[in-house]
Amino acid sequence: MNNVEINHSGTIRMPIRSTDQVLHKAAWLYYTHGMRQDEVAKHLDISRASVATYLRRARETGIVNIATSTQLFADDVLARQLEDAAGLKAVWIVPEDRHALDPTAEMPVVAAAVFLELIGKDDRIGVAWGRTVYHIADVMPFADLQGVTVVQLCGNLGAPYSYRPDQCTTEIARRLNAQGINFYAPLVLSSERLAQELRQEPVIQEQLATIPHCTLALYSVGGIEADSHLVKCGALTAEELRVLGEAGAAGVIAGQVIDRDGQLMDCAHNRRCISADLDSIRSIPKRMMVVQEDEKLEPLVAAIKGGFASHLIVTASMARRLLERLGSATVAAKTE
Template identity: 80%
Template sequence: MPIRPADQIIHKAAWLYYTHGMRQDEVAKHLDISRASVAMYLRKARDNGIVTISTSSQLFTDDVLARELEDAIGLKAVWIVPENRQAVDPTSEMPVVAAAVFLELVKKGDRVGVAWGRTVYHIADVMPYADLQDVAVVQLCGNLGAPYSYRPDQCITEIARRLNAEGINIHAPLVLSSERLADELRAEPVILEQLASISDCQLALYSVGGIEDDSHLVKCGALTAAEMHALGEAGAAGVIAGQLIDANGHLMDCTYNRRCISADLSSIRAIPKRMMVVQEENKFEPLVAAIKGGLVSHLVVTTSMAQKLLARWATEAKIS
């Protein structure tokens, strides 16, 4: 079994102290905890055998991989869902792990930005109930007209219900028929205030979308398959909060994006904890783009996806 999400900080403290050679005060500063907590975690690491990770490869393989990926890419934290355990379906385990991680990261009084998609809705669907009445769950982008359970307003409403928190929906479409209409709607005081307040969030929860001809944006009618294909040819690499990004994680300069009602990417980057959950193999390149664009700080992925990411960064390091 991998280390439970709640115990990950013990592994991180041990990793920084024993592998990176940090002093206890340096570990405390890096993890934003007290030095006394570091000493306690190191003691627990010794008691639990975590400090013998070099000789316990079978037990801690995925957790060592998570730490290596954090080091290579510069992420704050990585959680890995194994794919090689019998009788465990990573498809069903991924949202359970992600929900547990999310509940660890959200604190009372937080403002939480949430995007949309099947992954996010599955996380909401398995999220345990918690009493976080002073938490606000904020929609990161406008709504979709399609009758999917994973549209933005549904994701926000369900997560807010599970947390006993306030849900704040953006009462606007994701995409308008013209750039002029989008500009005018973004200038409306209520929408303007909602979008401006996104950078005040302490936590964001989202996934990254692909640009296939049958992607969510095509299925919901925001783009046609031909339009999506053309945008891919023009450099689009993925979808963040309903907006198209290029291979470096920058907002695409295109008519579609200018017609979107969604959080500015700089507002999302300003959120301290940007939690992304990705499982599907076809989302590898979109995930790489999101990481390069500074849109990820906390990541939940499968073992194979983590290995591919580590290999990609190793290759690019050699090239550079």
């Protein structure tokens, strides 16, 4: 089987565009996986004629050369390998070797650009909360996307807390000139009984029922460290979160604690939460997860296992660590 060679000039490149990514993926599937053009077309949901055009353009522009010994753009190949290993629809890598550029500052810019490319006409978009989502909203370009609706995936937090769900939802809707729908309920109630009763309120039921109709979700995955968002906002104490960690907790999705397999933890905190049902979130076709903190490997692994990501944006170092972890897990599973 022929390999794929991608010229490497050593110059700093802008984040890969949507068309460039499809071109690269078509070449990856055709040459590296040995798929036929009709199989590539089916995998990428494009026409066979488009596949032939992409492959021709890749060769003509010098991006792809058929050769017996090859070298690919490391970040692009890493993205394709991670897609294969994690079963993701698309991965974007933010390189960390860009001289003076700071990947943590660049991550929200890349994520905002990708997010805009994923939005379709009349889409309904679910948005969670946290520092990463807030920073994406803060750098998002203004666009005129009337007909698009942005909805909050979980209840709200107290006013003093930064990166609140309503702030993220409202700002993204403002940047897109879209309709914004906030969740008029707290994220965490003081008792399980009160949370159960509030979920039965018609307005809350109506909001929760619309989540499966979203076509795109934007969020990150939270950690369970002592200074996590759930602790900072007062939803849990550091000790309570430590105990949950010992019981198998690994991360946080839309305010809810998940275990190492990405499943909802059976705990008092989750029963007191007003948030989208995790199965409803999983049913959203495009689930865009953005992770930039190095310490979030374990939460990210859990989120991927739980099916919470179809599109992923990470740093190159996180991508390599994640690929190594997923590869090790696959080997372990085969030897059991």
